[in-house]
Amino acid sequence: MAKWLVVAGLLSALAAFLIFTSAMIGNGPPPEIEPLPAPSATDTSNSARPQLVLRSSQDCAKCHADIFNEWKKDQHATAWTDEPFRSFTLNYTQLECLSCHAPKPMLEVGLDKEPQLREANRSDGVDCFTCHMAGGKSHGTLGSSAPCGGVLKAELKTAQACYHCHSTHNLFKEYLASPQYQQGQTCQDCHMEKVVRAVASGGPLRTTRRHFIHGGGHDLEALKKVLKMDLAVEQEALVVTVTNTGAAHGVPGEINNRIVRLEVSVQQRDGKRVVDGLDVEDWQEMQAHEAIFQAPPRLSRDKIPSTQIMPGQPRVLKYKLSIPHGRAIATLTYLLEKSMLKSDATPMGEKVLDF
Numbered sequence: 001m002a003k004w005l006v007v008a009g010l011l012s013a014l015a016a017f018l019i020f021t022s023a024m025i026g027n028g029p030p031p032e033i034e035p036l037p038a039p040s041a042t043d044t045s046n047s048a049r050p051q052l053v054l055r056s057s058q059d060c061a062k063c064h065a066d067i068f069n070e071w072k073k074d075q076h077a078t079a080w081t082d083e084p085f086r087s088f089t090l091n092y093t094q095l096e097c098l099s100c101h102a103p104k105p106m107l108e109v110g111l112d113k114e115p116q117l118r119e120a121n122r123s124d125g126v127d128c129f130t131c132h133m134a135g136g137k138s139h140g141t142l143g144s145s146a147p148c149g150g151v152l153k154a155e156l157k158t159a160q161a162c163y164h165c166h167s168t169h170n171l172f173k174e175y176l177a178s179p180q181y182q183q184g185q186t187c188q189d190c191h192m193e194k195v196v197r198a199v200a201s202g203g204p205l206r207t208t209r210r211h212f213i214h215g216g217g218h219d220l221e222a223l224k225k226v227l228k229m230d231l232a233v234e235q236e237a238l239v240v241t242v243t244n245t246g247a248a249h250g251v252p253g254e255i256n257n258r259i260v261r262l263e264v265s266v267q268q269r270d271g272k273r274v275v276d277g278l279d280v281e282d283w284q285e286m287q288a289h290e291a292i293f294q295a296p297p298r299l300s301r302d303k304i305p306s307t308q309i310m311p312g313q314p315r316v317l318k319y320k321l322s323i324p325h326g327r328a329i330a331t332l333t334y335l336l337e338k339s340m341l342k343s344d345a346t347p348m349g350e351k352v353l354d355f
Contacts, residue, residue: 051136051137051147051148051149052147052148053136054129054133054136054138054148056120056121056124056127056129057071057121057124057127057128057129060128060138060148063146063148063200063201064199064200064201065201066197066198066201067199067211068128070210070211070212071127071128071211071212073212074211074212074213075213075218076125076126076127076213077124077125077126077127078125079100079101079102079125079126080101080102080122080123080124080125081123081125082125084257084337085097085101088257096298096299097298098117099114099115099116099117100115100126100165100168101125101126102117102118102121102122102123102124102125102126103115103116103117103118103126103130103164103165104116104117104118104130105129105130105131105132105133105134106130106131106161106164106165107131107132107133107134107139107153108133108134108135109164110164111155111160111161111163111164112160112163112164113164114168115164115165126165131156131161132156134151136149137149137150137151138150138151139151139152139153139156140152140153140156140199141153141154141156141157141208141209142199142206142208144199144200146200157186157188158186159172159175159181159186159187159188161187161188162187162188166187166254168298169254169255169295169298169301170250170254170295170301170306171249171250171253171254174248174249174250174308174310174311175187175248175249175311177310177311178248178249178310178311178312179248179311179312180248180311181248185248187248188209190215190247190248191213191214191215191216192209192210192211192213192214193209193210193214194207194208194209194210195207195208195209195210196208216253217252217253217258217334217336218336220346222246223334223346223348224347224348224349225246226244226245226246226247226251226348227242227243227244227245227246227251227260227309227332227348227349228242228243228245228349229241229242229243229330229332229349229351230243230351231328231330231351231352231353232353233321233328233353233355234318236320236321236324237318237319237320237321238264238266238318238319238321238328238353238355239316239317239318240262240264240316240317240318240319240330241314241315241316241317242262242293242309242314242315242317242332243309243312243313243314243315244309244310244311244312244313245312247311248311249311250295250306250308250309250310250311251293251308251309252293252294252295252308252334253295253308254295255295256294256295256296256297256298256338257337257338257339258294258295258334258335258336258337258338259292259293259294259334259335259338260292260293260294260309260332260333260334260335260348261290261291261292261293261332261333261334261335261342261345262289262290262291262292262293262317262330262331262332263288263289263290263330263331263333264287264288264289264290264291264317264319264328264329264330265285265287265288265328265329265330266285266286266287266288266289266319266321266322266323266326266327266328267283267284267285267286267326267327267328267329268283268284268286268323268325268326268327269281269282269283269284269326269327270282270283270284283327286322286323286326287319287321287322289317289319291307291317292307293307293308293309293315294306294307294308294338295308321355325355326354326355327352327353327354327355328352328353328355329350329351329352330350330351331347331349331350331351332347332348332349332350333345333346333347333348334346334348
């Protein structure tokens with residue numbers, strides 16, 4: 001009897017093993033094992049995808065070399081190390097100025113909040129993490145299945161993405177009052193050119209934006225298109241009208257050390273002289289005038305009036321003429337730093353009027 005019990009036990013165990021093996025091979029997992037659900041087509045969290053661990057913007061360059069190289073040439077990348085910023089903040093001791101130049105990820109702090117100064121990698125300035133990182137995952141305007149995250153964040157397509165840092169000098173307030181805002185234009189429309197390219201190395205072609213900011217104070221060609229100048233003579237006075245037709249914020253923008261200078265010269269004919277064998281009219285300057293357009297310092301902007309030219313607005317200056325007939329020459333130049341020499345200023349425009 002004991003022998004038959006042992007045989008029965010062995011046969012029972014063998015039968016159980018054959019049933020389990022058959023289930024694994026032919027019919028998938030046993031009923032008590034639940035398979036992982038497939039990711040939803042609308043899933044933007046990438047929670048089921050393997051994640052890369054990113055520590056700095058240099059890690060982003062491995063897949064996004066073109067974008068990384070654009071950013072490296074931009075003033076955002078040098079926001080912390082730029083010598084004028086270091087000098088202006090007295091070697092980083094003006095604490096109220098620091099957080100915008102090396103901020104924590106704005107998607108974690110809040111797009112509508114004041115920026116906070118980060119501890120690590122400050123020399124990267126306004127880096128990839130500042131605009132695209134939250135919770136260890138990258139966020140962008142397109143969305144993807146990238147192992148770094150690829151989370152779709154629609155707000156990055158809007159001007160709100162720029163508010164985080166650029167509201168501190170009244171720039172965003174000026175934008176909200178501009179004709180461009182009323183027409184639906186965003187900061188990106190003027191400052192981040194659209195381009196069709198592979199966002200990641202080896203990826204498909206997609207419509208995205210440049211990460212080298214153009215159309216600002218560092219863009220020489222854009223500076224020539226921002227202001228429109230007109231000259232006229234009315235009631236024995238020279239009238240100079242300077243209108244902001246090209247910027248959705250005050251000109252010069254935002255920072256107190258940027259200057260637009262208007263120089264006016266009123267001249268009269270003073271005979272002729274010979275230059276290289278040719279008769280050339282000679283002019284003598286009778287009057288000279290100068291006007292400075294500049295934002296007030298951030299901490300004094302409520303006490304010192306701004307002389308910026310606001311979006312769509314004209315600035316009219318009148319100068320009493322000392323002569324009935326002559327020539328007026330008006331020039332606009334831009335100084336990125338107010339300590340620059342006049343000879344190093346960028347020409348923005350010139351107008352000549354014979355009266």
